[in-house]
Amino acid sequence: MFQSRKRLSLVFIAPALLYLAIFQLYPVLYAVYISFHKYDLMSPPVFTGLSNYIRLASDEQFLRSLWVTAFYVFWTIVPVIGLSFVLGGLLSTLGRSRSVWRFLLYLPSILPFVSVALVWKLMFNQRGPINDALNTAGMASIPWLTNGAYAPWALIFMSWWHATSYYTIIFLAGFLTLPRDCFEAARLDGAKLFPMIRHITLPLMRPTIALVVVLATVNGLKAFVFQQVLTDGGPANATQILTILIYKTAFSYLDMGRASTYSIVLFGCIMLLSLIQIWLISGRRDA
Amino acid sequence: MRPFKAINFLAAASVAAIGMSASLASAAELKIWHHTYPPAEEFIKQKAAEYSKLHPDVTFTFQSDPHGDYEVKLLAAIAAGEAPDLINVLDYLYPKFVSKGILAEANLPAMGVKTNEELEALYSPGALKGLMIDDKIYGLPEELNTFALFMNKEHFAEVGIDVTDKANWPKSWDDLFTMAKKVQKKDESGNFTRLGFNWVFGLDGFWYAMEYWPILNQYGCEVLDSAGKATINSPQCVAAFTDTWQRLVKDGIGGPDYATVNPVNALQDFSDGRQSMMMAGIWSPPLFGEDVKKNYVVAPIPQKDPANPKTLLYNYSMTVTQASKNQEEAWRFLRFLTSDGDGYLRHTGYVTGLKGWEKSEAAKDTIGADIFADQLQYGTYFWRSLTWNEEGKAIKDAIEQMMQGTSVQEALDQAAKQIDFVRSQN
Numbered sequence: 001m002f003q004s005r006k007r008l009s010l011v012f013i014a015p016a017l018l019y020l021a022i023f024q025l026y027p028v029l030y031a032v033y034i035s036f037h038k039y040d041l042m043s044p045p046v047f048t049g050l051s052n053y054i055r056l057a058s059d060e061q062f063l064r065s066l067w068v069t070a071f072y073v074f075w076t077i078v079p080v081i082g083l084s085f086v087l088g089g090l091l092s093t094l095g096r097s098r099s100v101w102r103f104l105l106y107l108p109s110i111l112p113f114v115s116v117a118l119v120w121k122l123m124f125n126q127r128g129p130i131n132d133a134l135n136t137a138g139m140a141s142i143p144w145l146t147n148g149a150y151a152p153w154a155l156i157f158m159s160w161w162h163a164t165s166y167y168t169i170i171f172l173a174g175f176l177t178l179p180r181d182c183f184e185a186a187r188l189d190g191a192k193l194f195p196m197i198r199h200i201t202l203p204l205m206r207p208t209i210a211l212v213v214v215l216a217t218v219n220g221l222k223a224f225v226f227q228q229v230l231t232d233g234g235p236a237n238a239t240q241i242l243t244i245l246i247y248k249t250a251f252s253y254l255d256m257g258r259a260s261t262y263s264i265v266l267f268g269c270i271m272l273l274s275l276i277q278i279w280l281i282s283g284r285r286d287a
Numbered sequence: 288m289r290p291f292k293a294i295n296f297l298a299a300a301s302v303a304a305i306g307m308s309a310s311l312a313s314a315a316e317l318k319i320w321h322h323t324y325p326p327a328e329e330f331i332k333q334k335a336a337e338y339s340k341l342h343p344d345v346t347f348t349f350q351s352d353p354h355g356d357y358e359v360k361l362l363a364a365i366a367a368g369e370a371p372d373l374i375n376v377l378d379y380l381y382p383k384f385v386s387k388g389i390l391a392e393a394n395l396p397a398m399g400v401k402t403n404e405e406l407e408a409l410y411s412p413g414a415l416k417g418l419m420i421d422d423k424i425y426g427l428p429e430e431l432n433t434f435a436l437f438m439n440k441e442h443f444a445e446v447g448i449d450v451t452d453k454a455n456w457p458k459s460w461d462d463l464f465t466m467a468k469k470v471q472k473k474d475e476s477g478n479f480t481r482l483g484f485n486w487v488f489g490l491d492g493f494w495y496a497m498e499y500w501p502i503l504n505q506y507g508c509e510v511l512d513s514a515g516k517a518t519i520n521s522p523q524c525v526a527a528f529t530d531t532w533q534r535l536v537k538d539g540i541g542g543p544d545y546a547t548v549n550p551v552n553a554l555q556d557f558s559d560g561r562q563s564m565m566m567a568g569i570w571s572p573p574l575f576g577e578d579v580k581k582n583y584v585v586a587p588i589p590q591k592d593p594a595n596p597k598t599l600l601y602n603y604s605m606t607v608t609q610a611s612k613n614q615e616e617a618w619r620f621l622r623f624l625t626s627d628g629d630g631y632l633r634h635t636g637y638v639t640g641l642k643g644w645e646k647s648e649a650a651k652d653t654i655g656a657d658i659f660a661d662q663l664q665y666g667t668y669f670w671r672s673l674t675w676n677e678e679g680k681a682i683k684d685a686i687e688q689m690m691q692g693t694s695v696q697e698a699l700d701q702a703a704k705q706i707d708f709v710r711s712q713n
Contacts (some may be wrong), residue, residue, distance in 0.1 A: 041362065041363075041365075042365070043387065060704070060708070127478075135476065143544040146489070146544050147691055148687075234489070235690070235691065236685075237684055251362065251363065252358075252677075253677050
């Protein structure tokens with residue numbers, strides 16, 4: 001009886017396993033395989049051993065992209081997490097108007113990425129509304145998308161607007177699950193706002209914070225559309241994050257081996273950072 | 288009676304089936320892929336319809352994508368075994384595409400000629416050169432081109448310069464920038480309301496190359512030396528970029544901050560009357576706004592040494608893929624399509640390069656056709672390389688750095704380093 005149930009359960013999970021194997025596992029394993037080859041899509045892959053990995057150390061485009069990616073992810077996630085946390089907390093204190101604010105705040109997340117990017121591209125234009133506002137305030141126009149000093153910041157500002165909406169909703173969900181009695185007890189004991197946040201809210205919100213930190217880091221590392229539409233990695237590679245470099249290396253330069261190597265490195269970074277973050281925020285506490 | 292009827296029915300059905308399969312066997316569907324250029328799309332569709340009338344067994348499907356996306360999609364389709372039959376390819380990609388076995392060698396009998404020489408004799412000198420690898424022809428010109436200077440005569444008339452008079456055309460780059468300063472307009476806050484001249488920005492490496500290649504030729508700058516080592520940072524190249532690209536920004540004439548970037552119409556600012564001069568091909572007027580269409584003049588591009596003119600030559604060709612199952616029919620259609628040079632020029636602004644095109648009725652009706660015909664003889668094709676895209680990108684990056692204040696030498700040193708790195712890996 002047990003054996004037949006086991007067999008039946010295998011039959012039921014087989015489609016899901018098959019889906020994972022074909023569409024998730026196989027592409028990852030194939031990317032690892034290709035990263036040890038020279039492959040241009042047109043001719044059969046030629047085994048080159050570790051050469052794609054060895055050349056990374058002298059590949060300036062890659063090293064620059066790695067730095068651009070780290071800069072973008074850091075300056076995106078740190079303010080976004082803080083801002084989302086505060087907004088989520090404020091939303092949780094609202095009464096009936098909460099649903100309206102929640103809808104308005106979540107709006108950027110449900111808009112198509114490309115449409116959002118195109119609108120921001122117009123806004124950052126030299127003759128766009130942002131520069132118009134600066135001019136009205138007596139300031140000079142800023143070459144947001146055509147100067148390497150400003151373009152990374154333009155993308156970061158835009159990501160703040162976009163990502164905050166998503167993570168605010170996650171934090172709001174976290175805040176709404178916090179037990180009210182802890183706060184009431186603290187209040188009765190005369191606790192002030194900041195000590196309450198530090199000693200009650202933050203420890204109780206730790207799993208939500210862990211989730212948001214990991215999600216924000218992974219999403220930041222995987223960003224592509226905004227950079228592609230707004231700057232295509234320019235000017236002079238100032239916004240060429242790893243995903244853009246991977247795309248160009250694969251489809252413009254037809255170097256699938258090198259593109260796969262970059263992908264494996266990106267995959268490794270995401271995996272490592274996620275594990276460290278989970279360990280720091282959740283694992284270490286449990287230990 | 289019944290068995291007889293059944294046999295008759297079976298026989299009739301078999302004959303019909305054989306007939307249908309025979310007709311299917313001879314039927315050909317030719318897939319054409321082209322970069323987005325609406326006038327060309329319409330013309331090719333019109334010619335395809337004409338061809339289908341003459342050959343009812345041949346049908347066509349057409350797809351277009353903006354330049355840049357087009358090449359990516361094309362390569363993905365070829366890699367996936369879904370290659371179209373006829374494709375639109377720039378000449379600088381021929382070495383790479385031929386080395387990868389993507390392009391089919393020209394089928395001369397299908398085009399009604401016996402030898403390469405016979406085919407070449409139908410074209411202006413050098414027209415097929417960019418489409419040949421090891422003396423084999425792999426495509427036909429759809430757009431044999433060079434760049435000229437387009438000027439808005441109304442803008443210049445406002446500042447008292449009559450550009451319909453050849454004597455007032457800029458001969459040197461210095462003349463060009465001087466004229467640009469005279470014709471440009473700014474509002475009270477110092478923002479441009481009209482640019483005198485600008486280079487293209489925010490587009491792919493090929494677009495940049497079309498504008499710097501004539502200048503590099505004029506200054507004796509080579510991207511690579513004979514051994515394949517990057518020489519883009521040579522003194523000649525530094526001088527070329529300093530005197531032209533960097534000067535534009537230093538003199539406050541233009542720059543990337545002022546260019547409108549439109550992936551379908553790269554010449555948006557001139558087309559809309561926000562810019563008074565631009566460098567472009569003979570194909571550009573159909574994209575102009577109605578006001579500009581009535582008010583432009585075509586002049587040769589400025590020269591470093593007007594006595595020894597040098598410029599660009601490029602070929603956006605049509606060719607047949609190796610993977611096509613209907614190669615012969617595809618070449619036959621290609622010859623049919625491109626032999627209508629008059630129609631091409633009239634409807635699309637493309638010069639197919641057939642001998643004597645400049646004397647055709649369409650050429651007589653095309654403003655500046657004589658200038659383009661004259662300039663073609665001074666043109667040279669881009670440098671040839673299997674890693675052209677990466678090398679072009681390295682130079683584009685260098686230009687973008689110069690535009691932000693990096694010294695020309697430093698920017699080109701980085702480009703040279705990147706080019707050498709890329710070439711060492713291939």
